[in-house]
Amino acid sequence: MTRPRLAAALLVFALVAALGQGTASGPAEAATGRGGCPSHRVPATGFTDTLSSIHRAGIDCAVWWDVVRGRTATTFAPSSPVTRGQTAAMIARLLRTTGHAPASWPAAGFTDTVGSPFERDIDLLAHLGIVKGTSATRFQPGRSITRAQMASIIARMFAHGYDSPLPPGPMPFTDVGAGDVHRDAIARLVGSGITTGVTATTFAPTRIVPRAQMASFVTRSATILVDRSLAMLPTARPRAGDAYASRTRAAWVHLFDGTLKTRANVRAMVDELATADANVVYAQVVRRHDAYYPSNVLPRTPDPAVAAGFDVVAELITAAHARGIEVHAWFGVAPTWHGVYTNLTPPPGWMYTDHGPQAPVADRWVTRSHGGTWSTYLDPGVPQVRSHVAAVVGELAKRYRALDGIHLDYVRYDGPDQGYNPIALDRYRQETGATGKPGPTDPAWSAWRRQQTQRIVTQAAAAIAASGNRTTLSAAVISWGDGPATPDRDGFRRSAAYTRTFQDWDDWVRSERLDAVVPMNYFRQQDPAHAAWFSRWITYERALAAGSRTQVVPGPAGYLNAPGDVVGQVRAAMRVDGASVYSFQQPTVDSSRGVWSSLAGTRWGYAPVR
Numbered sequence: 001m002t003r004p005r006l007a008a009a010l011l012v013f014a015l016v017a018a019l020g021q022g023t024a025s026g027p028a029e030a031a032t033g034r035g036g037c038p039s040h041r042v043p044a045t046g047f048t049d050t051l052s053s054i055h056r057a058g059i060d061c062a063v064w065w066d067v068v069r070g071r072t073a074t075t076f077a078p079s080s081p082v083t084r085g086q087t088a089a090m091i092a093r094l095l096r097t098t099g100h101a102p103a104s105w106p107a108a109g110f111t112d113t114v115g116s117p118f119e120r121d122i123d124l125l126a127h128l129g130i131v132k133g134t135s136a137t138r139f140q141p142g143r144s145i146t147r148a149q150m151a152s153i154i155a156r157m158f159a160h161g162y163d164s165p166l167p168p169g170p171m172p173f174t175d176v177g178a179g180d181v182h183r184d185a186i187a188r189l190v191g192s193g194i195t196t197g198v199t200a201t202t203f204a205p206t207r208i209v210p211r212a213q214m215a216s217f218v219t220r221s222a223t224i225l226v227d228r229s230l231a232m233l234p235t236a237r238p239r240a241g242d243a244y245a246s247r248t249r250a251a252w253v254h255l256f257d258g259t260l261k262t263r264a265n266v267r268a269m270v271d272e273l274a275t276a277d278a279n280v281v282y283a284q285v286v287r288r289h290d291a292y293y294p295s296n297v298l299p300r301t302p303d304p305a306v307a308a309g310f311d312v313v314a315e316l317i318t319a320a321h322a323r324g325i326e327v328h329a330w331f332g333v334a335p336t337w338h339g340v341y342t343n344l345t346p347p348p349g350w351m352y353t354d355h356g357p358q359a360p361v362a363d364r365w366v367t368r369s370h371g372g373t374w375s376t377y378l379d380p381g382v383p384q385v386r387s388h389v390a391a392v393v394g395e396l397a398k399r400y401r402a403l404d405g406i407h408l409d410y411v412r413y414d415g416p417d418q419g420y421n422p423i424a425l426d427r428y429r430q431e432t433g434a435t436g437k438p439g440p441t442d443p444a445w446s447a448w449r450r451q452q453t454q455r456i457v458t459q460a461a462a463a464i465a466a467s468g469n470r471t472t473l474s475a476a477v478i479s480w481g482d483g484p485a486t487p488d489r490d491g492f493r494r495s496a497a498y499t500r501t502f503q504d505w506d507d508w509v510r511s512e513r514l515d516a517v518v519p520m521n522y523f524r525q526q527d528p529a530h531a532a533w534f535s536r537w538i539t540y541e542r543a544l545a546a547g548s549r550t551q552v553v554p555g556p557a558g559y560l561n562a563p564g565d566v567v568g569q570v571r572a573a574m575r576v577d578g579a580s581v582y583s584f585q586q587p588t589v590d591s592s593r594g595v596w597s598s599l600a601g602t603r604w605g606y607a608p609v610r
Contacts, residue, residue, distance in 0.1 A: 077211055091125055170190055253284065566587065
């Protein structure tokens with residue numbers, strides 16, 4: 001999802017908002033359908049009081065369907081109880097919007113609805129048998145409805161309004177008695193995926209339904225109507241200022257477990273990200289310069305967990321594009337070794353064997369410290385390293401025409417003490433006229449090393465251009481420690497990225513050398529110092545993004561944070577150009593998966609542009 005070379009992406013259908021109350025003692029109910037609320041088509045409302053609601057996506061979609069309306073242009077009152085009259089209005093609007101309301105209908109005879117703004121809606125639903133009065137002459141339009149009553153109204157809407165009853169379903173709830181008049185309706189909603197209860201075994205039938213929850217129930221009903229070809233999607237589109245559809249909503253998926261190593265696992269991962277309303281996956285397809293796809297540049301991985309011939313890139317493209325998610329192939333540049341290879345047979349032509357610290361000195365492409373210790377990280381100052389990276393990138397771009405992007409990682413030095421490969425030092429002396437061995441903090445030597453990481457990016461971009469494909473180029477970049485004291489270039493020059501890793505990604509963005517950067521804002525929100533650093537980086541990143549066509553997509557560390565803090569950091573990141581969570585495998589510190597539903601339900605916390 002990048003500005004200069006935006007791929008023709010299929011955007012993912014939104015997860016309809018969670019339907020329950022979301023208490024600490026049990027999970028929030030989650031809707032399962034997306035067909036009635038394609039996120040790239042649903043305009044974001046201007047309601048300021050729904051931005052953190054788990055029903056945010058459902059409310060926005062219900063407004064799109066013209067089923068609900070706000071109290072004002074900027075308020076929805078999501079927690080206010082929905083009344084019987086309001087419920088009738090929502091159902092009646094859905095019937096009219098979908099073309100299933102009759103041309104005329106008689107008055108119901110309720111004396112307490114005369115003059116009510118909901119009078120004709122109540123009469124319509126009473127005529128169709130969807131609602132009933134509390135007596136022959138009274139409807140009590142101002143009374144709140146319960147969750148059980150709501151279930152019966154929704155079930156009767158399908159049966160009498162659309163002549164398309166919901167099928168019978170299971171009854172897992174212990175608090176819905178065998179003689180409850182709403183029992184069958186509740187079971188039908190469960191069977192259709194409209195509700196899963198407030199917990200696995202409780203429905204809370206007498207709990208009052210708030211406006212937000214009712215919007216989600218009706219929206220989920222609209223999705224079923226679309227699935228049954230009983231309704232067509234609304235035609236309204238997001239206004240020009242509503243950038244939600246183009247905001248990157250991503251996750252990094254690494255190769256250090258089985259997620260990407262079988263067809264079934266890839267598809268399960270894609271399904272989970274689709275329900276999270278993600279639209280980009282940064283999927284690692286090269287682990288330590290061994291390919292998980294057919295390659296003439298890299299050797300095939302010796303990873304025994306991958307079936308012979310399994311093409312991770314091709315499978316990702318097939319599965320993710322079918323769900324409207326872009327695929328960006330993630331390639332770590334500098335590292336050549338990891339302990340998982342200890343007991344594996346090295347493949348012929350492997351980088352670590354041929355150019356690592358044990359290779360003949362003249363063949364070593366890895367870096368060396370000022371004190372002479374060889375590293376397992378490649379040295380950006382070695383020309384062959386840059387050519388190798390360009391070859392990998394160019395092959396990916398040319399081989400996979402449907403690949404949306406290539407995502408570079410570790411385009412940097414490991415610290416100021418690094419970069420002393422003899423080949424690199426010779427190049428430095430040739431290009432600058434310097435003599436001797438520069439110190440780690442030598443200004444000219446530091447500037448030269450920044451040029452080398454920049455050259456990697458430049459050559460990679462050139463390789464993509466030569467492929468003839470519109471594959472985008474992005475990079476995961478360093479945002480260590482405190483953010484820039486001032487949100488400008490002078491502030492960035494004092495950051496660790498600039499001074500310690502020689503990764504001048506501020507310049508990469510300003511000069512538009514690539515399409516997107518994803519700063520790795522890995523901070524523990526519960527630590528006050530970390531929280532302040534995160535905030536300062538976000539402030540800087542917003543300012544940087546505002547002045548460039550290159551996207552800046554902050555990457556919060558899910559693995560360091562509790563679910564609520566992950567959602568909070570994502571919400572802050574969405575004020576820039578989007579968010580990418582590290583990682584899919586561990587989206588929260590406790591590895592809980594519910595954070596994806598929370599993000600989908602709140603539209604990743606994105607605040608509409610005013």
